[in-house]
Amino acid sequence: MNTTRWKNKNIMRFATWNIKSLNNRDQETVKELNHNNIDTCAIQETQKKGRGQILYSQYIVVYSGVVKNERAKEGVAIAIKVRYRDCIRDCKYISSRILVVGLNTGHTKHKHTVNLRT
Secondary structure, three states: OOOHHHOOOOOOOEEEEEOOOOOOOHHHHHHHHHHOOOOEEEEEOOOOEOEEEEEOOOEEEEEEOEOOOOOOOOOEEEEEEHHHHHHEEEEEEOOOOOEEEEEEEOOOOOOEEEEEEO
16 A cells, blocks of 8 residues: 555544543653654543643643542543644533534635544
8 A cells, every 4th residue: 555645644643542540640641642643632531520621731631520529530531732722613511421622624725623522
C-alpha cells in the first residue's frame, strides 16, 4: 500500500483511553498523549468530580464527573491539543458518563464538524 499520498494531508489523530483515574496522574497522561502525537483523546474512568476544563501546556482537557459531594467514581474527559482550541464549537456535559465536544475543523471551504462523545 502506498502511504506517500497521506503525507500532504492534514490528519487528526484520535485515541481512547481507560485511565482508571485522572486524579494526580493528569500531567503524566498529557505527557503520554503528546509523546504519541495524539490530537484528541476520549478518556474514561477519570474519577474526577464536577465539570469543567483544564488548560495544560499542550492540551485542553474537558471533563465531566460525579457531583462534588459524591464518592469519586466513573467520569469522562476529552483531551484536545491546544492548536485546535479555536475549533471547539461547544461542550455539552450530559452526565458523568457522557460528554460531547463539537469541533469545527478544516478550511471554510471544507468545514467539518466532529462530535466527540465519551
